[in-house]
Amino acid sequence: MNCTDEIKCSEDRFEKLKLKNQLCFPMYAASREILRKYTPLLKQLDLTYTQYIVMMVLWEEKSVTVGDLGKKLFLDTGTLSPLLKSMEKKRLLTRARDPSDERIVRICITGEGEELRNRAVDVPEKMGGCLKLSEEEAATLYNLLYRILTH
Structure with missing residues (x-):
């Protein structure tokens, strides 16, 4: 084996580290591009993208617990709590503790x-x-992305 063969062998082991071989990169870049396109539309509604997806859940369900909302949107309560507080100030929703279980917070659309x-x-x-x-x-993309999210 000569020097160029050794370098080529050495480089082959790093092939998987090339950006062009990463599935996560086009997903990340496409997500950023889609959010960039949403921004002017949502600005007219005075919503961020995350607030928009919360509203989509509320438009459909009218009332949901913070826990269930987090599961639907793949968000944790640490992310949701300040977001929901901000949306409550905008009078888009209300938050209240469940009378039967004080640990549960219910969100209702206004x-x-x-x-x-x-x-x-x-x-x-x-x-x-x-x-x-x-x-x-x-439809194919939607199904593939949800398969990634749920497995």
């Missing part, structure tokens, strides 16, 4: 939160136009 739904109704369609994926590609 009238202002419900009204915001009317202003947000076009956001998914506008975002869909940004992604340049067919319905089949989007």
Whole structure:
């Protein structure tokens, strides 16, 4: 084995460390790009992306515990607590301890939160136009990403 062979062998063992071989990188970069595209749409609603996904849960369920919300959104209570406090100040939701179990905090949508739904109704369609994926590609991507999240 000559010197160039040794260098090549040495470099081969680092092949998996190349950025082009990382599945996590395009997922990370795509996530940042999607959030960047959401920002101007959500700014009009005075919401961050995380506040928006909380509102989506509340628009659907009207009331949810902090624990269940965290499970649905893959967020811990340390992230949710300040976020929910901020949203309560905006009068989008209320927080209250469950009378049957003081350890449980229940989140409920307010009238202002419900009204915001009317202003947000076009956001998914506008975002869909940004992604340049067919319905089949989007469904496949959705299913693959949820498989990663749930395993």
